Amino acid sequence: MSKSFLAATALALRDDGLLDLHAPATDYVPELVAARFDGSPVALTLDDLLSNRGGLSEDNPWGDAHLGVSRAHMAAVVAAGLTLASSPGTEYQYSNLGISLIGRAIESVTGRPVEDVVRERMLDPLNLRHTRPSADLYGEGADLAAGFRTFDDGSTFAAEPFVGSGALACIGSLFSTVHDVARWAHFLGSAFDDPSTDNAATDGATADGAVLSAASRRELQTARTLIPIGSKPPGRELDGIGYGYGLVVEHDRRFGRIVQHAGGLPGFSSHMRWQTATGIGVIVYGNSDAFGAGAVAADVLADVLTRVDAPAFVVRPWPETVAAARRIDELIAEGRPLSDAAGLLTDNVLRDVPVDVRERRLAAALAEVGAVRADAVPFTERIVAAPDRSALRWVVPCVRGTLVCDVHLVGLHEPLVQEFAIRVADAGGRKPRDESARVTDHHLVALD
CATH class of the missing domain: 3.10.450 (Nuclear Transport Factor 2; Chain: A,)
Incomplete structure (x- = not known):
């Protein structure tokens, strides 16, 4: 779920004139010049990468294993030439590597580690003091949940070490608490409270607006790349689903816009989701990747929204x-x-x-x-x-x-x-x- 923090930071820099999401990505990550589709050079933008339509193939297993590799190693991987699975801008492919390049772009315009920029732009202003990019930043004796894996349907569990924090850390290495992520979800979801009263003068005067404007927060939560629905979730009807910037946007036939994102690494499962009409949300953590936090969160949120007869939109x-x-x-x-x-x-x-x-x-x-x-x-x-x-x-x-x-x-x-x-x-x-x-x-x- 770290991708939404990365995306919000990118939009804050965009709003300050430091990033252009629609400029060639090679302006910020020169190594991407070697990327090819069907043997030909491609024109990628940061918008393509951040909205998961950059043409890079789905890479969850590979990405999990490379979260902790060095920046030099990953720069060499990109410079050697990435092989695209589809033409950029045409279809959804969930790419951890692609979104991690947003982190490299942020570092290129700030001259600082992306983790520091995320902390200064998002974590510190919002007082998310329990959210940090690496286990060693909590100090000795900190009560960090350990991860576990099972290969026999839960009969036994084996401890799983943390994957580390390196070149791909910006897309998945944040540690946090339910309380901090609930505050983060409120920060994002509150952008929909009443868009008709939103303007640069009043929004910039608020604490949340000073971190990231309501308009930019809504950008994060607006579908940009169509995601094929596939099999319908039990008990739910979706009119559509798409990827925004670091967040998944569902259009639920009963409850309207639901914004969500899962987190999964060996030993861990997490999920956050909220309904923009009411701000009601659910955060679920599990310290096993067999836990299935997403299904639990979806069921709980649907149950709560049904009980309060939540409107789909105001x-x-x-x-x-x-x-x-x-x-x-x-x-x-x-x-x-x-x-x-x-x-x-x-x-x-x-x-x-x-x-x-x-x-x-x-x-x-x-x-x-x-x-x-x-x-x-x-x-x-x-x-x-x-x-x-x-x-x-x-x-x-x-x-x-x-x-x-x-x-x-x-x-x-x-x-x-x-x-x-x-x-x-x-x-x-x-x-x-x-x-x-x-x-x-x-x-x-x-x-x-």
Whole structure:
């Protein structure tokens, strides 16, 4: 899980103008000039490497064994020429070596060991005083968990020595505690508290913003490289998964964005994951690589989020979105023609579905569900969902059923409705009939 600390440090240096993630990686790691794909030179960037799409093949077993090798040795390995498994920028391959080269780039622009830069940029300002890159930095007698391996399904365990801290240490050698990593997860996850109020002036004035801006922390937690889902985790449905910068980003169909990363070395297993909508997270450590911290953490987080009925996302609609929806709601309640909303609509709306067609469809829906109830609760209490700021869904109670209404605006200087629909609700009264479950069903709509 050290990669997120490395990635955050790289973005802090980027923000200070010391690193360009989209410049040729050879500007910072000249040895990469010898890298080849199908025998031809390649153009790699730090962005490619940090988001695991640099074309280097998956290397977990090899990487674990080389965490402690010297920088001179690894520089020679890279200078000899790396053979890429895919063209850079095209597909996901989890490469410890590739991300470790971010550490070499940091050293090239700072002239200092990357571990020192991570400590000064991240660990010290956030008071993560129990997080250190090497066992010998804790002092004699420190209570460090020992690692163990089993080759007989847990009947016996053999002690496993620490792998050491060397050229690849920046991607996996940090020691830490549950408390420190929970603080780290909060630091990252809090960037999503309310992005609408984030700006350089106010964010830079906060302690967390001074370490790394909320915008840059969100960059870390935004998927950049598609990861094939493969077999679905038991009991969970993922709409997508990708690699950000040093972090994995899941799009869970019930809980929205889940950010996570595993840690695994011979003798150890760890996992951190949090939901950005609520900041609720789970940290799991195990001192055996047979422990499976990831599965435990995923189950625990899903259970906690279910128990508190966590929203998948908090949406704050534009005032224009709410105003347009309210106007259409009034027209339906008053039995007035939908064309009376023409001033709120883009030119395409009444061409895409002409007024007479819309009126016939609404009349057919009302024939099925009955007249609009006069005793309906206020409009704002009938809002049920919002995919994003530009869209809103609300319900209209009728005598024998419910109508579900949707508007979607286009973000012009003065936003206008580009689509709207009125449909009969299913038995649950919150979704149109035959509409599949969506993560937006669990968005919390906040009206400021």
